[in-house]
Amino acid sequence: MSFDKLTEIERNTRFARNYSKLSAQQELLNQANDLVQDFTYADPNDPSLRRVTSIVYSSVSLGITVTETFTYTLSGAGDYYVTKIELS
Secondary structure (H helix, E strand, O other): OOOHHHHHHHOOOOOOOOHHHHHHHHHHHHHOOOOEEEEEEEOOOOOOOOEEEEEEEEEOOOOEEEEEEEEEEEOOOOOEEEEEEEEO
16 A cells, blocks of 8 residues: 555544654655555454554664554444544
8 A cells, every 4th residue: 555545534634733744754655666565454363354454664774654544434334434543
């Protein structure tokens, strides 16, 4: 998942006050040669409930780490949908 996706999400989501700083860090990370993306899942062993709860983007050479955390709500139909995305 690239940071270009955040542009789309940005229109529908409020970010923390430090968005400008994180945005600059994201841009640097997007260009890093050693970018690592570490995904954490809720219910990783259940294919019907598996969903990403956070993505940690990091670069050792730049010394930057940004975490994108997803909050979900269970719908009446029994599936989950994203209700909040936070950057830190």
